[in-house]
Amino acid sequence: MHDLYRDLFSRKKGEYELVMTYDVQEAIDRLNDTDFDLVIMDIIMQPLSGEYLFLKIREDEKVKNNQVPIIVVTVLNEENLEILKRTSNTFIFQKPFNSKDLLKKIEELLRS
Amino acid sequence: MKNPRYTVLIVEDNPDHVLLERSVVEDMDIISSIDAVSSADDALKALKQKKYDVMLIDFDLPGMDGLSLIKRLKRKKMNMVIIMLTGLGNAKVAVEAMKAGAYDYITKESGYLKFIPATIETALEKYELLCKLEKAETELKNSETKLRALIEYSPDAVFMKDKKGKYILLNRAAVELIRGLEHRILPGELTEGLSKSEENMISKKCSSAAQIKIHLEGEDKYMDILKYPVLDDRGKVVHICTICRDVSERKKVERLKDNLIRDLSHELKTPVAVTAMAVDMSQRAIEEEDFDRIKKAQCIAEKNLQRLLQNIDNILNLFKIGSRKKIEEEEVFSLKDVVGEIVEELDYNIEAKKIKIDISIDREAEMFLGSKRTFRTLFYNMIDNSVKFTQNGTITISGRVKGKWLEMTIVDSGVGISSENIGKVFDRFYQQHTAIQGTGLGLTICREIIRLYKGRIKINSKGKDKGTEVIVRLPADRLQKNGALKKQGKGG
Numbered sequence: 001m002h003d004l005y006r007d008l009f010s011r012k013k014g015e016y017e018l019v020m021t022y023d024v025q026e027a028i029d030r031l032n033d034t035d036f037d038l039v040i041m042d043i044i045m046q047p048l049s050g051e052y053l054f055l056k057i058r059e060d061e062k063v064k065n066n067q068v069p070i071i072v073v074t075v076l077n078e079e080n081l082e083i084l085k086r087t088s089n090t091f092i093f094q095k096p097f098n099s100k101d102l103l104k105k106i107e108e109l110l111r112s
Numbered sequence: 113m114k115n116p117r118y119t120v121l122i123v124e125d126n127p128d129h130v131l132l133e134r135s136v137v138e139d140m141d142i143i144s145s146i147d148a149v150s151s152a153d154d155a156l157k158a159l160k161q162k163k164y165d166v167m168l169i170d171f172d173l174p175g176m177d178g179l180s181l182i183k184r185l186k187r188k189k190m191n192m193v194i195i196m197l198t199g200l201g202n203a204k205v206a207v208e209a210m211k212a213g214a215y216d217y218i219t220k221e222s223g224y225l226k227f228i229p230a231t232i233e234t235a236l237e238k239y240e241l242l243c244k245l246e247k248a249e250t251e252l253k254n255s256e257t258k259l260r261a262l263i264e265y266s267p268d269a270v271f272m273k274d275k276k277g278k279y280i281l282l283n284r285a286a287v288e289l290i291r292g293l294e295h296r297i298l299p300g301e302l303t304e305g306l307s308k309s310e311e312n313m314i315s316k317k318c319s320s321a322a323q324i325k326i327h328l329e330g331e332d333k334y335m336d337i338l339k340y341p342v343l344d345d346r347g348k349v350v351h352i353c354t355i356c357r358d359v360s361e362r363k364k365v366e367r368l369k370d371n372l373i374r375d376l377s378h379e380l381k382t383p384v385a386v387t388a389m390a391v392d393m394s395q396r397a398i399e400e401e402d403f404d405r406i407k408k409a410q411c412i413a414e415k416n417l418q419r420l421l422q423n424i425d426n427i428l429n430l431f432k433i434g435s436r437k438k439i440e441e442e443e444v445f446s447l448k449d450v451v452g453e454i455v456e457e458l459d460y461n462i463e464a465k466k467i468k469i470d471i472s473i474d475r476e477a478e479m480f481l482g483s484k485r486t487f488r489t490l491f492y493n494m495i496d497n498s499v500k501f502t503q504n505g506t507i508t509i510s511g512r513v514k515g516k517w518l519e520m521t522i523v524d525s526g527v528g529i530s531s532e533n534i535g536k537v538f539d540r541f542y543q544q545h546t547a548i549q550g551t552g553l554g555l556t557i558c559r560e561i562i563r564l565y566k567g568r569i570k571i572n573s574k575g576k577d578k579g580t581e582v583i584v585r586l587p588a589d590r591l592q593k594n595g596a597l598k599k600q601g602k603g604g
Binding site for chain 1: 374375377378381382384385386388389390392393405408409411412415464500501527
């Protein structure tokens with residue numbers, strides 16, 4: 001998946017600064033440190049789950065921006081993503097997705 | 113009731129009367145035998161020899177009188193029909209006799225003989241009825257004892273309240289539950305007094321079922337609570353019964369199953385989705401004649417298909433290994449070769465993440481007897497994991513013999529496991545959303561494989577960004593001297 005993202009964003013070099021990680025804890029540390037404009041994440045991850053990351057972002061005060069727009073990219077059906085549906089500024093993309101659509105959404109979110 | 117089966121004893125000292133009485137009784141179909149004695153003492157002796165169903169006792173007896181005899185018999189708890197015969201003007205005796213336990217009495221006036229059969233028959237009917245009643249009572253008592261024991265020792269907690277909400281029955285499990293919740297407020301369903309829903313239950317005669325979560329003995333437990341009104345035979349509510357069952361185990365299994373399905377669908381769908389997107393990517397690259405990108409896309413597709421195959425293998429193995437007791441398809445193979453093959457398969461990632469791989473397996477720790485396919489799975493998962501969590505670092509894979517163990521170690525300089533993280537393993541979010549304690553399907557397989565080969569696995573980490581060390585120990589007697597093929601018995 002990381003390879004695909006790398007390819008996707010290679011065309012946009014210079015426009016965005018991309019930070020990628022496999023590790024949920026590292027992501028949380030980064031989010032505590034820096035105010036990111038957008039988060040793109042999967043739900044099923046180990047050892048800490050995506051739901052854990054999601055809840056931390058939205059509810060932990062140590063995180064710089066609790067309302068940061070989050071795009072969740074996952075194989076799961078929407079019915080399985082209850083907690084996410086309750087929140088605002090959260091968008092769901094199902095794998096496999098059209099990369100053009102994702103880029104469009106990203107641009108839209110970063111413009112505001 | 114026409115076959116003769118009742119035995120009669122006549123206690124009468126006047127021999128003429130005996131004869132007369134005997135003759136009327138003989139005519140009765142239901143009487144099988146008639147004996148006669150002339151005194152109370154003789155009667156008692158006769159009773160020691162034989163059981164009598166009917167006794168005709170004359171009041172006027174030499175020595176102990178008939179009434180005293182009756183009282184004697186009742187004290188001895190002898191169960192039979194007793195009919196007292198008294199002389200005229202002895203009504204008081206007759207009443208006493210009835211009080212003492214006689215079924216009936218006959219006054220010896222003219223024509224009294226013809227009353228005897230009818231009196232005996234009526235008395236016997238009463239007697240039979242009484243016997244049936246006694247039997248039913250004993251049976252009821254027995255079944256009541258059985259039911260009581262059933263309720264008392266049932267593993268489910270049973271509470272019964274009367275209409276005012278006062279507890280009238282608590283079985284042993286219920287008492288233990290209340291005791292366990294002692295210092296906490298009892299959840300509404302289990303307290304005394306009537307709750308709104310219980311009042312509703314009484315008026316509408318409906319029942320309810322619910323599931324609650326309570327904290328007992330330091331754990332969260334789930335209980336199914338079934339409540340229903342108990343009706344009397346007129347259909348009015350007399351009690352409310354509550355049955356409380358611990359379903360925590362079932363809930364745990366349900367949750368594990370849900371999580372397993374989730375993980376499985378992810379492990380299968382993701383590589384397929386990524387491959388699809390890579391194909392899409394190469395389509396666009398062809399349009400733009402960007403050959404580098406085409407190549408990249410193809411690599412991604414290939415890598416993910418390989419990963420998909422490995423995941424499918426993992427899943428199949430997971431179900432097979434659980435039931436396997438013996439290790440199948442054993443051969444002697446080179447651990448070094450297997451590790452090398454895997455490193456090559458993961459080459460794309462290793463290069464992209466700028467990781468340096470070091471393989472050093474001692475000669476004596478190289479040739480291993482086991483299932484090559486299973487060990488490929490084992491190493492693929494472990495090395496893949498290390499690669500995933502390492503960036504710009506080194507991974508060292510080594511193997512050597514230590515005593516009676518073959519020790520394989522995989523050390524990476526990656527993100528490591530911080531002690532903070534280890535604490536988070538027990539975080540409630542984490543527990544709810546991952547199936548197997550923190551490691552995903554891949555490492556679960558590893559654990560199972562190692563267990564199957566009677567080995568041990570240990571994971572160490574000095575903390576965040578200080579890398580992780582995975583040590584796998586396997587019985588060294590599975591190692592073969594290089595070149596030599598030892599014949600082994602059934603797998604080990």
